[in-house]
Amino acid sequence: MTTVPTPASTVKSDVCIVGNGSIAKTAALGLAQAGHSVTLLCPPAPSAANKPAPTADQPWDVRVYALNHTAHDLLASLKVWGALDMGRVAPIDTMAIHGDGVQPGDLAFDAFGAHVGSLAWIVEDSNLNQALDAALKFAPNVNTVVGNATRLETRDNDATVHLANGVTITCSLVVGADGAQSWVRNQCDIGFDYRSYNQRAIVTNFACAKPHHGVAYQWFTGAEGIVALLPLPGDRVSLVWSAPDDMASTIMAESATQLALRLAQLAQENLGALTPLQPEQVRDFPLALIKPHTVVAPRVALIGDAAHVIHPLAGHGMNLGFGDIADLLKVLAEREDQRNIGDARVLARYARARKEDVLLMQLATDGLARLFGTDFEPLRMVRNLGLNLLNKLPMVKRKLISQALGK
Ligand SMILES: Cc1cc2nc3c(=O)[nH]c(=O)nc-3n(C[C@H](O)[C@H](O)[C@H](O)COP(=O)(O)OP(=O)(O)OC[C@H]3O[C@@H](n4cnc5c(N)ncnc54)[C@H](O)[C@@H]3O)c2cc1C
Numbered sequence: 001m002t003t004v005p006t007p008a009s010t011v012k013s014d015v016c017i018v019g020n021g022s023i024a025k026t027a028a029l030g031l032a033q034a035g036h037s038v039t040l041l042c043p044p045a046p047s048a049a050n051k052p053a054p055t056a057d058q059p060w061d062v063r064v065y066a067l068n069h070t071a072h073d074l075l076a077s078l079k080v081w082g083a084l085d086m087g088r089v090a091p092i093d094t095m096a097i098h099g100d101g102v103q104p105g106d107l108a109f110d111a112f113g114a115h116v117g118s119l120a121w122i123v124e125d126s127n128l129n130q131a132l133d134a135a136l137k138f139a140p141n142v143n144t145v146v147g148n149a150t151r152l153e154t155r156d157n158d159a160t161v162h163l164a165n166g167v168t169i170t171c172s173l174v175v176g177a178d179g180a181q182s183w184v185r186n187q188c189d190i191g192f193d194y195r196s197y198n199q200r201a202i203v204t205n206f207a208c209a210k211p212h213h214g215v216a217y218q219w220f221t222g223a224e225g226i227v228a229l230l231p232l233p234g235d236r237v238s239l240v241w242s243a244p245d246d247m248a249s250t251i252m253a254e255s256a257t258q259l260a261l262r263l264a265q266l267a268q269e270n271l272g273a274l275t276p277l278q279p280e281q282v283r284d285f286p287l288a289l290i291k292p293h294t295v296v297a298p299r300v301a302l303i304g305d306a307a308h309v310i311h312p313l314a315g316h317g318m319n320l321g322f323g324d325i326a327d328l329l330k331v332l333a334e335r336e337d338q339r340n341i342g343d344a345r346v347l348a349r350y351a352r353a354r355k356e357d358v359l360l361m362q363l364a365t366d367g368l369a370r371l372f373g374t375d376f377e378p379l380r381m382v383r384n385l386g387l388n389l390l391n392k393l394p395m396v397k398r399k400l401i402s403q404a405l406g407k
Pocket of ligand 1: 018019020021022023024041042043064065066067149177178179180182183201202203240285303304305306312314315316317318319320321
């Protein structure tokens with residue numbers, strides 16, 4: 001349900017979620033299903049001119065996510081997974097990771113070895129959002145309000161979000177799901193560490209001449225960054241190339257066909273020739289590590305990229321966000337009767353519950369990005385040896401896989 005409240009009106013609910021990405025929408029569904037009334041505060045939609053024209057045969061979205069089992073289980077429990085267009089979802093059966101240099105290391109794991117049906121699933125952003133929007137239409141406890149937030153006021157027992165048009169939203173708990181530049185985080189004066197990777201992730205889709213057999217390929221190339229080709233349904237793959245800034249500028253000035261030629265040396269053996277999918281679309285995203293000093297403040301919890309931004313080399317930013325939602329729901333459900341959902345102790349439990357998962361993923365992705373971001377030969381040898389060694393240590397490998405699966 002979408003409401004356009006009249007100016008100066010007051011909206012009341014248990015929770016106000018600020019944001020309208022996949023994480024905000026999933027949190028809204030989860031909290032509503034748990035019996036809380038939810039106001040979802042979305043910014044005014046961008047003008048129609050910015051939106052791609054709908055076509056009968058929807059083109060493949062260049063924004064795709066590798067969703068793990070945590071994401072799958074949460075979305076399934078909210079009846080969102082079943083609403084995805086499964087014809088557009090590709091399971092990942094094997095991950096093949098390659099090092100660089102004269103003696104490149106190799107690391108591979110597969111669903112069979114991990115005793116699961118699939119390691120992860122590649123889902124388009126548009127497919128996920130269509131399923132979430134459809135579920136939200138039928139969610140009885142969710143009220144969507146469109147407007148610009150200007151001020152967040154917190155008191156002992158509640159909080160109020162003030163909008164530019166005079167509308168106020170009063171609630172017990174404000175959830176900041178408003179992305180890397182989080183307005184909610186700023187309103188709470190939560191400081192954060194920021195470090196640019198001086199890289200941009202370039203994304204686009206290709207048809208491949210040979211079948212990919214559900215393999216997600218990743219190459220750590222040193223000077224040219226990290227290249228991933230992820231399986232899409234049919235003989236198609238989706239590129240995520242984390243390239244140094246200078247190189248990214250050059251690539252973005254070229255055509256998608258030139259980009260395919262740049263990838264030929266890596267992809268030819270397993271995937272054959274790559275051909276850009278039509279209509280051609282190449283996008284880039286600046287990459288940074290953002291670590292807020294806390295994910296809670298009085299009456300406030302941060303989730304998703306508002307709470308942590310990591311390098312996409314492991315494909316886990318969104319998965320961490322789904323983990324935030326699962327833990328927030330659990331902590332709220334397990335609270336004592338006398339505590340309400342914005343109680344400081346309850347929020348502190350949420351912060352504690354997230355600490356280990358988030359820290360592990362920050363350390364792992366940041367460590368790998370730094371380790372593989374240099375061309376220093378001794379380091380190159382060590383990291384390639386490390387990949388080979390890991391490949392031969394079943395126990396460590398199993399631990400790594402279960403972490404990646406979100407199990
Ligand atoms: C190239 C690339 C590849 C990636 N691949 C993967 C992957 O394979 N797997 C994975 O798990 N993760 C992946 N990620 C990470 C993933 O994209 C993010 O972690 C995820 O999109 C974060 O979702 P979010 O909803 O928290 O934030 P966002 O998607 O940034 O959404 C925030 C929303 O808040 C809204 N908003 C902002 N300000 C306000 C305001 N003041 N009021 C109201 N609303 C507001 C915005 O409009 C936006 O809709 C990848 C990231 C990149 C860059």
